[in-house]
Amino acid sequence: MLFNRVQLQPLQSYVCFQMVSAVEREIVSLRDRVKRNYSYVCGLMVMLVKICESRKGLEVFSLRNGLLIILSELLLFAPQIVQLQTIETMSTLLKHFKPNTFDCSQFMHNILATIAKAIVLQIKDKITRKISSQKMETHASDVPQYWRIDRQINAETAHLLVKFVEDITTSKFTENWANAVKTELANTIMQLAQFVTLNSSSSSNLIEPSVADAVSRTAQSLKTSQFWLSVASLALISDPKWLEFAPLWRTLKARRSQEPDPLCENHDDGQTLAHFRCEVCLTNLCRECFTILHLNKTKK
Numbered sequence: 001m002l003f004n005r006v007q008l009q010p011l012q013s014y015v016c017f018q019m020v021s022a023v024e025r026e027i028v029s030l031r032d033r034v035k036r037n038y039s040y041v042c043g044l045m046v047m048l049v050k051i052c053e054s055r056k057g058l059e060v061f062s063l064r065n066g067l068l069i070i071l072s073e074l075l076l077f078a079p080q081i082v083q084l085q086t087i088e089t090m091s092t093l094l095k096h097f098k099p100n101t102f103d104c105s106q107f108m109h110n111i112l113a114t115i116a117k118a119i120v121l122q123i124k125d126k127i128t129r130k131i132s133s134q135k136m137e138t139h140a141s142d143v144p145q146y147w148r149i150d151r152q153i154n155a156e157t158a159h160l161l162v163k164f165v166e167d168i169t170t171s172k173f174t175e176n177w178a179n180a181v182k183t184e185l186a187n188t189i190m191q192l193a194q195f196v197t198l199n200s201s202s203s204s205n206l207i208e209p210s211v212a213d214a215v216s217r218t219a220q221s222l223k224t225s226q227f228w229l230s231v232a233s234l235a236l237i238s239d240p241k242w243l244e245f246a247p248l249w250r251t252l253k254a255r256r257s258q259e260p261d262p263l264c265e266n267h268d269d270g271q272t273l274a275h276f277r278c279e280v281c282l283t284n285l286c287r288e289c290f291t292i293l294h295l296n297k298t299k300k
């Protein structure tokens with residue numbers, strides 16, 4: 001034998017360390033278009049998976065916490081076949097990382113941005129009553145460059161990615177991972193809520209905005225990339241209780257519980273509870289009234 005066991009251990013660690021560095025360097029040069037051939041990075045991912053399966057050098061991974069983030073970035077611009085391999089690689093590697101030891105937000109942000117590219121929304125214009133299909137690439141105007149909106153993702157890849165996130169949230173990895181991802185999803189949704197409320201309070205502190213104002217504000221939020229991230233998160237949340245993971249949700253809930261429950265302003269009978277708030281009419285309505293007519297006290 002060329003090496004004994006004691007000598008072999010540090011050598012294996014060294015090789016693993018170099019491999020992780022190579023993956024990182026390779027993804028950066030593919031991202032910056034210095035390189036266009038993906039075969040080397042695919043070969044490296046195969047080796048990463050083999051290392052994981054043989055359980056050697058795993059402690060090295062925990063020292064290189066950026067690995068999962070850079071792999072998730074690869075999803076944003078790689079061709080489909082590479083995206084599929086990346087999802088598989090992340091599924092194998094995930095359990096060897098602890099979510100609290102690296103920037104889990106960035107990791108989820110990349111995954112949500114990739115899923116958002118595949119989302120098609122039917123948007124109904126309440127005034128013209130026209131329904132149109134919208135995608136992030138045609139609708140959002142502030143998409144960060146590194147999301148590479150020019151690189152598409154097909155439905156099959158998006159479904160696999162959704163399945164990957166579901167595996168995490170249903171605790172197929174660890175409970176810590178499930179909670180970390182639920183927190184990220186909840187925070188992403190609450191960021192949109194914050195955007196809409198901040199917008200409305202800045203434009204109308206005391207004076208109610210006109211209908212046109214309110215409509216344009218809603219249309220504005222559709223044009224943000226944050227909106228599309230929130231829609232992707234909504235698609236991944238399977239229990240409203242997960243929102244409890246977001247600090248902003250807990251704050252709003254605590255504030256709300258001090259106030260009396262809102263009543264339907266259309267019923268106006270002092271007992272029918274409201275389930276929705278129409279931001280256009282600035283009216284609280286019950287389920288039934290929301291689908292039919294929006295009248296508040298002042299308009300009656």
Ligand SMILES: [Zn+2]
Nearest residue numbers: 278280281294
């Ligand atoms: Zn309304």
Ligand SMILES: [Zn+2]
Nearest residue numbers: 264267286289
């Ligand atoms: Zn009602």
